[in-house]
Amino acid sequence: MTLTELKYVLAVAREKHFGRAAEACFVSQPTLSVAIKKLEEELGVTxxxxxxxxxxxxxxxxxRVAEQAAHIFELxxxxxxxxxxxxxxxQGPLKLGAIYTIAPYLLPELIPHLHERAPQMPLLLEENYTRVLTEKLKKGExxxxxxxxxxxxPSILALPLYEEPFVVAVPANHPWKKKKSIASAELENENMLLLGSGHCFRDxxxxxxxxxxxSATGGLQKTLESSSLESIRHMVASGxxxxxxPCTATRLHTSSDSLLAYRPFTQPAPSRIVSLAWRKSFPRPRAIEAVRQAILATSLGCVDKIRPGKR
Amino acid sequence: MTLTELKYVLAVAREKHFGRAAEACFVSQPTLSVAIKKLEEELGVTxxxxxxxxxxxxxxxxxRVAEQAAHIFELxxxxxxxxxxxxxxxQGPLKLGAIYTIAPYLLPELIPHLHERAPQMPLLLEENYTRVLTEKLKKGExxxxxxxxxxxxPSILALPLYEEPFVVAVPANHPWKKKKSIASAELENENMLLLGSGHCFRDxxxxxxxxxxxSATGGLQKTLESSSLESIRHMVASGxxxxxxPCTATRLHTSSDSLLAYRPFTQPAPSRIVSLAWRKSFPRPRAIEAVRQAILATSLGCVDKIRPGKR
DNA sequence: AGGGTCATTAGATAAAAGCTATCAATCAGT
DNA sequence: ACTGATTGATAGCTTTTATCTAATGACCCT
Incomplete structure (x- = not known):
């Protein structure tokens, strides 16, 4: 049984005439005749x-066959x-992941811009470690x-979006508050609070x-295994x-703000490059492009946006 | 789009593997690969x-396509x-017609026999004149x-079923009650009651x-336009x-029976041949055969059944 | 009997659906 | 980093199927 045969059945049922049915199907009358006969033989029914x-x-x-065939063509x-x-x-949901040190600072601005560009594309968001996100990306999750x-x-494509300088956060009463910039070497003797391993930002x-x-064994730094940048920021505020x-983390204003001071690194400041990545085989290029556009449209003042071509 | 392509989509969706899906469909992997690709191109969707x-x-x-395809295959x-x-x-209803002078005498016996042979074949019965029945038969009604x-x-096939002699019906007090048989010529001066024109039995x-x-103009006969054999029988009973x-009409027993007498014609007795007719193109030969068998199985004692070959 | 209207058959051709063999990409082990 | 295994895509060829034209056959109507 083929859809063509069923189409012919419908035409004959409608026209009640082989010749006219053939005409309506843009085929010759013998073609239609033979096709109907073939179907009749297959079904064993006139x-x-x-x-x-x-x-x-x-x-x-x-x-009854014609009736059923009509339903088939509806489907x-x-x-x-x-x-x-x-x-x-x-159209259709996009499953978007972001690491813990990007999501809370980028997504609140990203979502409205993306919704504007793709109102029919609901977002399923996930925060996780780079390693987990990459695996889930490859698995299609x-x-x-x-x-x-x-x-x-090799199966993943990535596009750098922006370069984000790091900054030093100190309590408001810290002596560095008076400095214009900090050299990375100066951090050696500070009481540094670091994210747990697994966070790429720590590395x-x-x-x-x-x-x-x-000074890693010296012990002035403290690794906070089950914490987040936000919690660490509050700890710094508490002295x-x-x-x-990352500089985007300084843009989120909370009640602790007055207890904190941010100071840039001395040039060249350390930084990270934030990239958008997707499977090479992912079949919705315009969805990726929309995400990129939305991120470029955000006003992350402190970052250096990378336009395509550059880099 | 073809049903084959949809079948392949279902297989791949089920097996999540082109090779296994191809195996499940008993085709080579390239065949399936190409077919899926073709459908994707037609739909414009990966x-x-x-x-x-x-x-x-x-x-x-x-x-969603696979889901829809599954529904299609259900249909x-x-x-x-x-x-x-x-x-x-x-299987399925049979639209059976019979003339007014056969239906009331044959059908009551026929139906149980037919139901026995074809319990899944409901009967749609119609009584009418030969002319109307023939037209409706040709139209497929x-x-x-x-x-x-x-x-x-030429488009109708007919099979003679039985030959049915005519008999004379007289009131119980009629002098002919003493006769063994009646010659047709003797009817000339009788007060004959006849069916209206249109009834073939009249002719x-x-x-x-x-x-x-x-004696048609002489006027001893009386044509009863809107009557039936049964009504005429009651009129005869009333004198x-x-x-x-037709002899089968004498087998239906009513309360008038004691007021009536039936006498055969002198040999050779006039008679009619009752036939079963159907469109040459009617595609259910076994349904026709079942009707024939059922009629042969009836115990219409007074008739002469015609077995196939005889005629 | 002849003409008209359909449906069917026959033979040829072109489109398709299929197969085998091969390729390219990726992954898992060594 | 090489190697072999796995997997889907591609190429070239063969077979099948769908379709056409033209002829034939069946049938009804005048």
Whole structure:
């Protein structure tokens, strides 16, 4: 049984005439005749009673087959319709992931811009470690991720979006409040609060400030395994120590703000590059582009946006 | 879009693997690959995301297409099922017609026999004149008819079933009650009650008894336009006159029976041949055969059944 | 009997659906 | 980093199927 045969059945049922039905299907009359006969043989049932004269009538079986065929074509049209809808990249949910040190600072600004560009694209958001996000991306459990490490996987494409300098956060009463900028070496003897391992930002800070590694066993730094940048910021505000933050983290205003001071690093300041990554095979390029556009549209004043072509 | 393509989509959606899906469909992997690609191009949508590795995932669009396709195949199976049912000639209603002078005498016996042979074949019965029945038969509004005139239409097949002698019905107090048989010529001076024109039985009686024609203007016969054999029988019982009946009409017992007497014609007795007729193109030969068998099985004692071959 | 109207059959051709063999990409082990 | 295994895509060829034109056959009507 083929859809073509069913189409022919419908035409004959409608026209009650092989010749006219053939015309309506844009095929020759023998074509249609043979096709109907083939279907009748396959089903083992006569669908139409051909009376020699001008009389052609539908058997009860033919009637029911035609009815069922009509329903089939409704569903076929349904498939075409939903395919036409799905054709639009910006239709249907996008599963977007971001690491813990990006999500809280970027997403609040990103979402409205993205919604403006793609109102029919609901977002399913997930925060996690780079490693987990990458795995989920490859498995298809996420469609796109925002990460800071350059992604080196042949099945993944990544686009750098912006370069974000790091800054030093100190309690408001800290002597550094008077300094214009801090050199990374100066952090060595500070009481540094660091994120737990697994956070790529921790590794980036340690890499950017080799001074910290030297004192790693000395013990002035404190690794806070189950914490977040926000919690650490509050700890700094309470005077527990000092920390390094990505600059976007300083833009979120809280009641602790007056107890904190941010100071830039001395040039060249350490920084991270935030990238948007997706599977090479992900079939919605315009959805990715919308995310990129939305991020470029955000007013993350402190960062250096990377326009395509550059880099 | 073809049903084959949709079948492949379902297989890939189920197996999540082109190779296994191809195996499940008994085709080679390239065949399936190409077919899926073709459908994707036609719909303009990617249905499956092929990640280089062992990972194949369905896009939301693919998911919905597969779902819809499953519904389509339910309907396709539905067509096959209903065709399998309809395959049986003895399934589904049979539109059976009979003339006024046969129906009341044959059908009561016929129906149980037919129901025994074809319990799944409901009967839609119609009584009418031969002319109307024949027209409806040709138009497909009836599937088979029981008539007494030999049907001479190229698109209609007819099978003689039985030969039914005519008998004379007289009031119980009629002098003929003492006679063994009546010659048709003797009817000339009787007060004959006849059916209205349009009833073929009227014509047959007039043809069988030329004596009646001779006195047609003389006026001893009375034509009862809007009457039936049964009414005429009651009139005879009430003494209004005499009539001729087909012998099967004498088998229906009513309260008038004691007021009536039936006498055969002198040999050779006039008679009619009752035939079963159907469109040459009617596609349920076994349904026709069942009707024939059922009629042969009836115990119409007074008739001469015609077995096939004889005629 | 002849003409008209359909449906069916036959033979040829072109489109498609299929197969085998091969390729390219990726992944897992060594 | 090489190697082999796995997986889907591609290429080239063959077979099948769908379709056409033209002829044939069946049937009804005048």
């Amino acid at each position: 669908l139409f009673e051909r009376g020699g004269g001008g009389e052609l009538s539908i058997t009860p079986a033919g009637e 076929v049209d349904g498939i075409k319709d939903l395919a036409a809808e799905a054709k639009d990249d910006l 996420l469609d796109a991720i925002l990460v800071a490490t350059p992604v080196e996987d 980036q800070v340690l890499k950017a400030c080799p001074a910290l590694n030297r 527990m120590g000092t920390t390094v933050l | 249905l499956f995301e092929r990640g280089g590795g062992g990972e194949l995932s369905i896009t939301p669009a693919g998911e 396709v199976d539905g067509i096959k099922d209903l065709a399998a049912e309809a395959k049986d000639d003895l 009836l599937d088979a008819i029981l008539v007494a005139t030999p049907v001479e239409d 047959q009686v007039l043809k069988a008894c030329p004596a009646l024609n001779r 209004m006159g005499t009539t001729v009946l």
